[in-house]
Structures are given as C-alpha cells and as structure tokens.
Amino acid sequence: MTGLTVRDLKVVFDGFVAVGGVDLDVPAGDVRFIIGPNGAGKTTLVDAITGLARATGTVTFDGQELLGRKVHRIARLGVGRTFQNSTVFEELTVLQNLDIAAGWHRGPLTLLRRRTSIPPRVQAALETIRLTAVRDQLAGTLPHGQKQWLEIGMLLVQDAKLFLLDEPVAGMSHEERDATGELLGELSRDHTVVVIEHDMDFLRRFARTVTVMHAGRILSEGTVAEVQADPRVQEVYLGHSVEA
Structure with a gap:
C-alpha cells in the first residue's frame, strides 16, 4: 500500500480561497496530525480528499487519483472518514x-x-x-x-485503508483519549491515519508527524518537537488558549 499524495490542491468558495495550493505527503502507516487555528482549511482539505468539496490539483491514494470521483467511489477505493x-x-x-x-x-x-x-x-x-x-x-x-x-x-x-478522523477525541474522558491513542497506533500497522485535532496534549503523545495549516496553506511540518520549535507556529498560536 502506498500513502496519500496531495499536489497543488486548491478549494475556492465564491472567490474565497479556503485551501490555497497545498502539497502533502502522508506515507503508508503514518499517524499524521493536522492542526491549525479555526479557519485554517483543515476540514476543507479533508472534504476535498473525500469528494465533498470541489477542488483542483491532484490527490492520489494507493496509486489511484481521487479528485473528480463521486464520494461513494472514493470510499470504495479505501478512503474512510469520520465527522465531528x-x-x-x-x-x-x-x-x-x-x-x-x-x-x-x-x-x-x-x-x-x-x-x-x-x-x-x-x-x-x-x-x-x-x-x-x-x-x-x-x-x-x-x-x-x-x-x-x-x-x-x-x-x-x-x-x-486510509482513515481521515475529524477531532476523534473531542469530548472524551482522559481514559477514552488514552485508549483512542492506542487504537490509532494499532490501526497504523495496516492503515494510514490522518487526524484533525485541537487537543495538543493528545497530539504530543500520539502523533508521529504533524502538519500545521494556516490561512489555507501549510505553515510547518515535521515531528512534534520540530513543529513546536518553529517560530512561525509559535506566532500563529500566540494569544490562543492552546500551545503548539
């Protein structure tokens, strides 16, 4: 199984650029967390991958192009998604x-x-x-x-084969979050996992790699430590209640 590859992905709503030319590589077996402030384009990115938002560019998973296909056909290609x-x-x-x-x-x-x-x-x-x-x-x-x-x-x-999970631990107890983190690790043995998340403690404990989005673009990528040390990420989160 190959991973998820996104190239020059753009989503525009009535002239507003929600996702502005995103390139993203998620290797098979990764547990990738996507974070960013509200309005960063995280959910819209997943909507585009799963066929819910019209987009331009290319999105391939396991060697198959996803853009332009109907939602149910994308699902049949092994792309699964949960909602908040x-x-x-x-x-x-x-x-x-x-x-x-x-x-x-x-x-x-x-x-x-x-x-x-x-x-x-x-x-x-x-x-x-x-x-x-x-x-x-x-x-x-x-x-x-x-x-x-x-x-x-x-x-x-x-x-x-690809799990796109939108804030899976929102509203969970501490014990449920721990069990969910362990579940994500188990899934990654045979699947690729992408998580949109705001819980920074959960991210620090269970993310393997992190993509930070801001204003429809990718701001930073890397390990949790690398992303936390990036001055651009610190600036984006400055004044927010969470720490990146």
Whole structure:
C-alpha cells in the first residue's frame, strides 16, 4: 500500500480561497496530525480528499487519483472518514451498525434478530475497537468515546485503508483519549491515519508527524518537537488558549 499524495490542491468558495495550493505527503502507516487555528482549511482539505468539496490539483491514494470521483467511489477505493458529530445508527445495536457498514444484505426482519454467528471481519473489528462486550447494546446508549470507536469499526469492516478522523477525541474522558491513542497506533500497522485535532496534549503523545495549516496553506511540518520549535507556529498560536 502506498500513502496519500496531495499536489497543488486548491478549494475556492465564491472567490474565497479556503485551501490555497497545498502539497502533502502522508506515507503508508503514518499517524499524521493536522492542526491549525479555526479557519485554517483543515476540514476543507479533508472534504476535498473525500469528494465533498470541489477542488483542483491532484490527490492520489494507493496509486489511484481521487479528485473528480463521486464520494461513494472514493470510499470504495479505501478512503474512510469520520465527522465531528457521530453518524452511527443510534436505534440499532453495535453489531447491527457493523453489519450494515459491512454491506451484509440482510432484510429488515433478519436484521432485528439476534444472529447465531458473526462474520470474521466484523468480529475482528469488534475486538480492535474494544466493543465486543457491548456488541448487543444500542449504539445510542454508548458513551461518546465508544460511539467514536464504533465509527472507526464501521470503516474497518468497509475495508478502509486510509482513515481521515475529524477531532476523534473531542469530548472524551482522559481514559477514552488514552485508549483512542492506542487504537490509532494499532490501526497504523495496516492503515494510514490522518487526524484533525485541537487537543495538543493528545497530539504530543500520539502523533508521529504533524502538519500545521494556516490561512489555507501549510505553515510547518515535521515531528512534534520540530513543529513546536518553529517560530512561525509559535506566532500563529500566540494569544490562543492552546500551545503548539
């Protein structure tokens, strides 16, 4: 598997340049954090990669060009994405959510019955996301952190290879953040992980490389230590409540 390559990516809304010529390389197996102030273009960048925002330039993943494809076709190429707000089916169980994501064509009646066996990739996803013990629990009753893990599991059973996660630890407890960081490391063994994040403590502990965006462009890249030492990053965050 090759990584994610972005070249001269531009997104313009009614004359406003939201993303202005971004070049980005995320090697396979990386855990890349993308940070920056509000309005830096982080989410718009991910929107462009996943087909939700019209863009120019080139975006390739695993040797396939993504720009110009429909959202569902990009997903079929192994690109998975989560949003800040949970998109799980809250009235269904954890297992039923994974079943639907896996594309198992069960009718409405059979979907509501307790199954006698679980497909291997669904079972593997349950174990990876640490939800085996609550597989028959309604997704709507899960704590926030477990809902985020379920979304990751739904991408796993869809055979996603690239995970684009938008603030996955927002609203999580300290213990949930730690478990999520460990999960990202496990995912990176066979996947490429890109995380949009504002939690600087979480970044320092679990990021392998960091990209800092500002005003639609890349300001700095490198290890956590390199980015923190960059005077340009310090200037951008000067006066903000977080430290980069």
